[in-house]
Amino acid sequence: MREDLSESIIESIVTLPTIPSILADLNGAIADPDSSASDIAGIISRDPATTTKVLRLANSAYYGLRSKVSTIKHAVTMLGFNIIRNLVLTATVFDISSQNSISGLFERDMFWRHSLGVGVAAKVVAKEAFPNAAYRGDEFFVCGLLHDLGKIILGQYLQQKFEDALVLSRDESIPLYEAEKTTIGCDHSEVGGLLASRWSLSGEIIAAVGHHHAPLEVSAEQFEYAAVTHLADVITRVKEIGSGGGANPTLDREVWDALKIDKRKIPAMIQDVDNALAVEEFAI
Amino acid sequence: MQQMNWQKVSNGHAKVFVLENDTPIVGFLGDSGDRRRLVFYSDLNSIGMESGELGELSDVIDDLRPEDIIEICCFIDKDKAARASSAPEKS
Numbered sequence: 001m002r003e004d005l006s007e008s009i010i011e012s013i014v015t016l017p018t019i020p021s022i023l024a025d026l027n028g029a030i031a032d033p034d035s036s037a038s039d040i041a042g043i044i045s046r047d048p049a050t051t052t053k054v055l056r057l058a059n060s061a062y063y064g065l066r067s068k069v070s071t072i073k074h075a076v077t078m079l080g081f082n083i084i085r086n087l088v089l090t091a092t093v094f095d096i097s098s099q100n101s102i103s104g105l106f107e108r109d110m111f112w113r114h115s116l117g118v119g120v121a122a123k124v125v126a127k128e129a130f131p132n133a134a135y136r137g138d139e140f141f142v143c144g145l146l147h148d149l150g151k152i153i154l155g156q157y158l159q160q161k162f163e164d165a166l167v168l169s170r171d172e173s174i175p176l177y178e179a180e181k182t183t184i185g186c187d188h189s190e191v192g193g194l195l196a197s198r199w200s201l202s203g204e205i206i207a208a209v210g211h212h213h214a215p216l217e218v219s220a221e222q223f224e225y226a227a228v229t230h231l232a233d234v235i236t237r238v239k240e241i242g243s244g245g246g247a248n249p250t251l252d253r254e255v256w257d258a259l260k261i262d263k264r265k266i267p268a269m270i271q272d273v274d275n276a277l278a279v280e281e282f283a284i
Numbered sequence: 285m286q287q288m289n290w291q292k293v294s295n296g297h298a299k300v301f302v303l304e305n306d307t308p309i310v311g312f313l314g315d316s317g318d319r320r321r322l323v324f325y326s327d328l329n330s331i332g333m334e335s336g337e338l339g340e341l342s343d344v345i346d347d348l349r350p351e352d353i354i355e356i357c358c359f360i361d362k363d364k365a366a367r368a369s370s371a372p373e374k375s
Contacts, residue, residue: 234351238358251351264345266353274361 010186010194014157019199020092022047027200030081040081041073044088053091054084062141086142089201097152099159105166106155106245111148113242117277119145121232121241122208124272129228129259140228143208147229148244150192150209151176158184169246176246177213189213215255227255235273290359297363298331301356303347309338311356313363320367322360 010016025043029035045051051072058075059068063083069075076084094115100108122144123137130136154162161184169179177187193210201209207222208229215226230252237248261269290297296314301324303309310325312332323337324344330336338344345353
């Protein structure tokens with residue numbers, strides 16, 4: 001009941017964009033066991049702008065391909081359906097915003113840098129918290145990359161109130177999600193989580209986007225994604241990697257304890273984030 | 285002792301941290317010979333005095349709060365970067 005109420009409130013506040021057709025078609029194709037790399041490539045290739053961005057992302061140092069890929073089909077073959085879907089999702093999401101800056105408090109390039117930083121940090125944190133889940137590194141990376149999806153929506157569709165929240169957060173030194181609740185009535189994680197759900201994104205992404213400020217509210221199966229993203233966000237903000245807008249969020253101690261990371265590993269984790277970002281050419 | 289941000293003191297920066305057991309200590313990042321060193325002291329007045337020295341980060345890390353460890357590591361990096369960018373270029 002509480003979730004329904006929250007959804008209707010959110011929808012009365014901001015009109016959520018419908019899922020881009022390319023993403024909807026891609027979801028359908030990937031769900032079809034008979035789909036081939038050519039089928040997937042065909043869907044993406046319909047959109048030249050997305051094609052260009054996906055190729056750029058696929059050729060970034062992050063994916064470590066031995067040779068550059070110049071066609072989508074080649075990228076699909078080398079990286080697999082799920083990673084390609086994540087790249088299309090990333091390219092699509094960051095395309096929603098047409099704003100380069102909101103009153104100088106929220107710069108698109110700095111926001112991208114922050115998102116990338118959280119993605120990288122999420123992978124580092126996950127490796128420490130869940131050493132047996134190295135194969136899920138890319139999932140955590142995408143969760144971190146997209147965690148602030150809600151800010152893109154608010155910045156695009158509720159710019160004035162989002163700007164008011166940014167100012168309030170800065171002036172009162174309160175986390176942005178608290179300021180948003182005051183000026184908008186809901187926060188970016190709630191908006192982003194609802195959008196991620198409407199777009200039928202994975203449970204992990206929904207959890208990370210919708211609950212990175214309140215990981216303890218999420219189901220046990222998805223907790224680790226929300227919790228890792230939470231810690232990655234805190235680290236990235238303290239390190240001042242890019243800018244997420246507003247004052248820094250605080251570390252939830254219960255979440256930290258639940259991750260069971262040895263405090264003595266923190267210096268090395270932060271160094272690993274630095275090292276990963278130093279080689280990163282993940283430009284959108 | 286209440287101190288929100290790192291404060292410039294003598295040849296370095298200092299900040300009060302509250303340990304897990306609610307004991308306040310002071311972190312001091314300053315010059316020690318030809319290198320930069322982070323040392324923790326029992327209070328502000330003990331900075332530089334061996335008698336008040338509690339040790340380096342590795343000596344107190346188990347007692348610090350995780351958010352403070354994150355903040356300390358990031359501040360050390362920031363200090364290092366600031367010093368590297370302001371260092372005179374060698375001819």
